[in-house]
Amino acid sequence: MDERKRLILNAIIQDYICSAEPVGSRTLVKRHRIGLSPATIRNEMADLEDMGYLQQPHTSSGRIPSPRGYRFYVNSIMEDYILTPAELNRMEKLIAAVGIPFSHSPRQLAKLLAAVTSYISLIAEPSDNIQEIRHINLIPLSASSAICIVVLSDGNVKYHAVSIPEGVGPQEIDALSTFINRRLQGILLSDVNSKLLQELKAEFAGNLGLIDEIFLLVRHLLFANTQELVMDGATNLLNEPEFKDVDKVRELFKTLEQNEQILKLMEADSRRLDDLDIKIGPEIGLESFTDCSLVVATFTLTDHKVTLGILGPSRMHYAKTIGFIRWLREYFSSGGS
Amino acid sequence: MDERKRLILNAIIQDYICSAEPVGSRTLVKRHRIGLSPATIRNEMADLEDMGYLQQPHTSSGRIPSPRGYRFYVNSIMEDYILTPAELNRMEKLIAAVGIPFSHSPRQLAKLLAAVTSYISLIAEPSDNIQEIRHINLIPLSASSAICIVVLSDGNVKYHAVSIPEGVGPQEIDALSTFINRRLQGILLSDVNSKLLQELKAEFAGNLGLIDEIFLLVRHLLFANTQELVMDGATNLLNEPEFKDVDKVRELFKTLEQNEQILKLMEADSRRLDDLDIKIGPEIGLESFTDCSLVVATFTLTDHKVTLGILGPSRMHYAKTIGFIRWLREYFSSGGS
DNA sequence: TGTTAGCACTCTTATCTATCGAGTGCTAAT
DNA sequence: ATTAGCACTCGATAGATAAGAGTGCTAACA
Numbered sequence: 001m002d003e004r005k006r007l008i009l010n011a012i013i014q015d016y017i018c019s020a021e022p023v024g025s026r027t028l029v030k031r032h033r034i035g036l037s038p039a040t041i042r043n044e045m046a047d048l049e050d051m052g053y054l055q056q057p058h059t060s061s062g063r064i065p066s067p068r069g070y071r072f073y074v075n076s077i078m079e080d081y082i083l084t085p086a087e088l089n090r091m092e093k094l095i096a097a098v099g100i101p102f103s104h105s106p107r108q109l110a111k112l113l114a115a116v117t118s119y120i121s122l123i124a125e126p127s128d129n130i131q132e133i134r135h136i137n138l139i140p141l142s143a144s145s146a147i148c149i150v151v152l153s154d155g156n157v158k159y160h161a162v163s164i165p166e167g168v169g170p171q172e173i174d175a176l177s178t179f180i181n182r183r184l185q186g187i188l189l190s191d192v193n194s195k196l197l198q199e200l201k202a203e204f205a206g207n208l209g210l211i212d213e214i215f216l217l218v219r220h221l222l223f224a225n226t227q228e229l230v231m232d233g234a235t236n237l238l239n240e241p242e243f244k245d246v247d248k249v250r251e252l253f254k255t256l257e258q259n260e261q262i263l264k265l266m267e268a269d270s271r272r273l274d275d276l277d278i279k280i281g282p283e284i285g286l287e288s289f290t291d292c293s294l295v296v297a298t299f300t301l302t303d304h305k306v307t308l309g310i311l312g313p314s315r316m317h318y319a320k321t322i323g324f325i326r327w328l329r330e331y332f333s334s335g336g337s
Numbered sequence: 338m339d340e341r342k343r344l345i346l347n348a349i350i351q352d353y354i355c356s357a358e359p360v361g362s363r364t365l366v367k368r369h370r371i372g373l374s375p376a377t378i379r380n381e382m383a384d385l386e387d388m389g390y391l392q393q394p395h396t397s398s399g400r401i402p403s404p405r406g407y408r409f410y411v412n413s414i415m416e417d418y419i420l421t422p423a424e425l426n427r428m429e430k431l432i433a434a435v436g437i438p439f440s441h442s443p444r445q446l447a448k449l450l451a452a453v454t455s456y457i458s459l460i461a462e463p464s465d466n467i468q469e470i471r472h473i474n475l476i477p478l479s480a481s482s483a484i485c486i487v488v489l490s491d492g493n494v495k496y497h498a499v500s501i502p503e504g505v506g507p508q509e510i511d512a513l514s515t516f517i518n519r520r521l522q523g524i525l526l527s528d529v530n531s532k533l534l535q536e537l538k539a540e541f542a543g544n545l546g547l548i549d550e551i552f553l554l555v556r557h558l559l560f561a562n563t564q565e566l567v568m569d570g571a572t573n574l575l576n577e578p579e580f581k582d583v584d585k586v587r588e589l590f591k592t593l594e595q596n597e598q599i600l601k602l603m604e605a606d607s608r609r610l611d612d613l614d615i616k617i618g619p620e621i622g623l624e625s626f627t628d629c630s631l632v633v634a635t636f637t638l639t640d641h642k643v644t645l646g647i648l649g650p651s652r653m654h655y656a657k658t659i660g661f662i663r664w665l666r667e668y669f670s671s672g673g674s
Numbered sequence: 675t676g677t678t679a680g681c682a683c684t685c686t687t688a689t690c691t692a693t694c695g696a697g698t699g700c701t702a703a704t
Numbered sequence: 705a706t707t708a709g710c711a712c713t714c715g716a717t718a719g720a721t722a723a724g725a726g727t728g729c730t731a732a733c734a
Contacts, residue, residue, distance in 0.1 A: 024726050037678050042727070060684040060726050100557050104497055135476040139488045147488050151476045155484055159494040160441055161639060220437050234571075235594060238587040246583055250575040257572060304498060361697050374707050379698070397697050397713040 001051070007034070008044050009053055010077045013065045017315050020241045022062030067281035067314065070293070074278055074318055081319035083327055091116055091327070102332070103302040106230045110308075114233025116324050119312030120256075123230040124266050125156070126298070126307050132188045136218070138162070138177035140170050148217055152189070155304050158221040165209045172206055179204055180214065189222055229259040240313045242291050251288035261286070266296050266307045276325060281314045293318070297325050301332055338388070343414055344371070345381050346390055350402045350410045354652050357578045359399035404618035404651065407630070411615055411655055418656035420664055428453055428664070439669070440639035443567045447645075451570025453661050456649030457593075460567040461603050462493075463635070463644050469525045473555070475499070475514040477507050485554055489526070492641050495558040502546045509543055516541055517551065526559055566596040577650045579628050588625035598623070603633055603644045613662060618651045630655070634662050638669055 011032045015023045025038035025045060034041070045063050048054045053069035056062075065073065083091075094112055095102075102109045106123045113121035135151040141161070149159040164173065183200055184192070197215045204211050234253065243249050256262060265284065276297035281290050295310045295318075310321055348369045352360045362375035362382060371378070382400050385391045390406035393399075402410065420428075431449055432439075439446045443460045450458035472488040478498070486496040501510065520537055521529070534552045541548055571590065580586050593599060602621065613634035618627050632647045632655075647658055 022726090026726075038726095039678050039680095039728095040676085043677090046728080056727090058685060059728095061686075062726065104557055134478060134484075139472040141471060141488075141490070141492055145492070147471075147492055147494060149486060149488070149494060151478075151484050151486070153478070155478055155482070155498050157484060157486060157494070157496040161492050161641065163639065220441055232594065235587055235590045238583055238590065244583050246575055246581050246586065249583065249586065250572055253572045253575065257569065302498060302500070359697090363697075375697095376699095376707050376709095377705085380706090383699080393698090395714060396699095398715075399697065 005044055005048060006077055008041060009048055009065075009069065009073065012045075012048075012054065012063060013069065013073045013077075016064055017317055020315060022057055022064050024062035027062070065314075067283065070280045070314055070318075071283075074280070078319050081323035083320075083323050087116075087324075088327075091324070095331075101302070103304070106228070106306065107232070109301075109306070110230045110232035113308060113310065113324075113328075114236060117310050117312070117321050118233070118236050118239075119310050119316065119321070120231065120233045120237055122262060122266060122309035122311060124263055124307045124309075125228060126267065126305055130188065130190070131156075132186055133184050133192070134186075136177075136181050136184050138173050138180075138214070140164075140173050146173055148214060148221075150218065150221055160217055160221060162210075162213050162217055165207060168207050168210055173210075176204070176206055176210060176214070179206075180211075184218075192218065192222060194219075227263055229263055231256065237311075237313070240315070242313050242315065248288075248291075252292070255286055255288045262309075265294065266309050276322065278318065278322075295321055295325065297329065299329055299332060338409075342381055342385060345378060346385055346402075346406065346410065347414045349382075349385075349391065349400060350406065350414075353401055354654055357652060359394055359401050361399035364399070402651075404620065407617045407651055407655075408620075411617070415656050418660035420657075420660050424453075424661075425664075428661070432668075438639070440641070443565070443643065444569070446638075446643070447567045447569035450645060450647065450661075450665075451573060454647050454649070454658050455570070455573050455576075456647050456653065456658070457568065457570045457574055459599060459603060459646035459648060461600055461644045461646075462565060463604065463642055467525065467527070468493075469523055470521050470529070471523075473514075473518050473521050475510050475551070477501075477510050483510055485551060485558075487555065487558055497554055497558060499547075499550050499554055502544060505544050505547055510547075513541070513543055513547060513551070516543075517548075521555075529555065529559060531556075564600055566600055568593065574648075574650070577652075579650050579652065585625075585628075589629070592623055592625045599646075602631065603646050613659065615655065615659075632658055632662065634666065636666055636669060 008028070011028055011034070012023050015028065015031060025041040028034070028041055029036065029038050045054060048069075049056065049063065053066060053072055054063040055066045055069075057064060091112075094115060098105075098108050098112070100108060102112070106125070110121045110123045113123075131152045131154050133150060134153050135149075137149055139147045139149065141147055144164050144166075145161050146164055147159055148162050149157060151157050180200070183203075187196070197219075201208065201211055201215070234256065237243050237252070238249065243252070265279075265286075276295060279294045279296070281293060284290075284292065284294055289311075291314055292311055293314045293316050295312075295316075297308055299306045299308060308325075310316075310325070312321065345365070348365055348371070349360050352365065352368060362378040365371070365378055366373065366375055382391060385406075386393065386400065390403060390409055391400040392403045392406075394401060428449075431452060435442075435445050435449070437445060439449070443462070447458045447460045450460075468489045468491050470487060471490050472486075474486055476484045476486065478484055481501050481503075482498050483501055484496055485499050486494065488494050517537070520540075524533070534556075538545065538548055538552070571593065574580050574589070575586065580589070602616075602623075613632060616631045616633070618630060621627075621629065621631055626648075628651055629648055630651045630653050632653075634645055636643045636645060645662075647653075647662070649658065
């Protein structure tokens with residue numbers, strides 16, 4: 001891969017990212033001032049195709065980058081993108097308009113990311129599964145109901161209403177609350193099993209119906225697959241020419257509705273804290289995402305980690321997308337909320 | 338509107354709901370055994386069109402129902418739909434497969450509704466804004482952070498991390514927690530204003546930086562527009578022939594992404610508890626929903642109210658949709674969880 | 675030997691045309 | 705009041721044609 005090929009590949013990819021049209025030799029020399037004739041470009045293009053970096057939708061059309069082409073571009077050609085003043089300005093305005101600190105609202109963060117990148121944004125709060133229970137208690141709400149709240153060591157809070165059996169008064173609820181808090185505090189989630197709960201139940205002196213319900217609830221709260229995925233900007237992709245076909249859109253959205261799958265995708269990269277991970281087309285490993293790319297990064301927002309993803313067409317503006325993410329990470333880690 | 342016209346309108350609407358194709362006089366007599374010739378039907382159809390119940394996409398095509406036609410159908414023609422054993426079976430299987438009680442998870446409920454109706458399901462928890470604070474406390478998490486939890490009288494729980502200033506120990510956090518709980522408990526949300534908070538601050542003897550942060554947080558938690566809207570089945574609509582055009586889909590989804598608008602839509606009907614409300618096409622009042630209908634109902638799930646909506650094409654199977662909703666309401670109110 | 679002009683060829687896209695068929699409205703007969 | 709018959713409308717479908725962008729290959733050139 002000599003310097004000239006890199007140059008040409010770069011030009012082709014940048015053109016294609018903007019135009020979404022296969023780029024031919026003539027248009028390429030017209031747009032970029034390369035001191036070469038179309039015929040020469042054609043030869044180089046043929047070479048790049050043989051090497052697997054380009055592909056031809058059909059015999060007599062221009063070339064488009066292959067996933068491998070994008071990969072090479074991202075790894076070896078792409079240069080850092082400096083956000084324009086207009087872009088910075090817009091972003092700061094959007095941030096100011098939100099009002100609430102972003103750490104309070106993953107939805108707002110998702111909205112911001114989608115607006116700024118014009119792709120789909122995904123936000124997941126990575127689950128440490130070696131958590132322990134930090135606090136658990138019962139807050140009476142009415143004569144017949146209370147709220148059970150569990151605080152986990154990563155700062156997550158789970159809660160749900162429980163109904164109180166007839167004849168159980170506030171003081172008994174309080175006693176139970178104190179009891180389970182004393183006994184479950186500090187316990188690892190992985191140690192909360194039915195054996196432990198049985199032991200506690202035997203030890204407890206009060207209303208058994210109530211403690212039964214609480215334990216059932218605790219298990220549901222803690223082990224229900226409740227990791228949240230927030231998404232925004234789904235419609236952005238509908239503006240991209242690769243999704244002018246409803247069937248493709250349907251497949252894509254169907255996959256997006258299966259949160260577990262998407263969460264797994266983002267999970268895989270949530271480890272490295274300060275870099276970001278780029279998956280291109282087939283690398284994502286999902287049929288309906290073959291024409292997409294996914295950029296995943298981990299952020300720190302006021303003490304808690306957040307994993308975010310940007311899903312766009314493979315023809316995504318990688319440099320700019322990464323630029324935005326880096327800028328936001330910088331902004332948040334230096335005190336922006 | 339005589340009996341025969343009703344019969345014909347009914348037949349046309351039912352046909353169109355199934356086929357999504359304009360229905361002509363010949364096909365109508367073929368499919369339904371009406372003892373009339375196509376010519377007679379044609380005359381009746383022309384009348385029904387004059388009356389505003391039908392419309393013709395173009396001069397030489399069959400008729401489709403107008404919004405007014407659907408309205409008349411829903412109000413005066415439609416009969417109760419009895420779920421088939423297969424449908425009941427499927428629904429019960431889906432419910433059993435969830436494992437968690439639905440009251441724990443609006444997402445699961447949304448998924449169920451979408452799967453069962455094959456339309457878009459929307460779930461909102463109606464916000465009573467005359468709530469009071471039932472409980473507020475701080476749970477230390479690490480040396481430098483704690484979780485602030487607020488329980489509201491309707492059972493909603495809001496929480497967020499706060500960072501603890503250097504040198505503030507657990508006992509001081511505890512003191513603050515007890516203090517704000519004692520002073521804010523029972524206070525109406527509408528009475529939590531900066532004047533009250535200033536008074537409390539003056540009264541409090543401990544670390545002022547911390548209480549400042551807590552108060553800021555409380556205001557954000559309580560007044561941020563955080564009413565949640567959960568949606569599922571968006572892809573279902575992509576199967577409907579009226580959405581084979583991406584532009585329409587884009588407009589629809591764009592509107593759906595604006596949660597506030599949708600919430601307002603559902604709010605308007607959350608008052609009547611036991612009936613359900615049907616909005617057809619233009620009645621919804623949103624440009625991009627002109628080809629859609631919305632069925633809104635309010636449910637009671639283990640003590641708390643939930644508003645749910647089903648959004649489908651105007652050509653929706655109204656009777657069946659309503660049948661599902663009624664069955665589910667019955668199921669949940671009679672102890673199903 | 676690398677580069678380029680020229681040319682024949684390929685393949686997609688847009689446009690036009692003709693045809694088909696489902697459906698209508700109207701008239702006249704029952 | 706109903707219906708058979710008929711002329712007419714209009715969208716959908718299928719070829720056919722032309723335009724255009726682009727290629728690969730060959731031969732000439734520096």
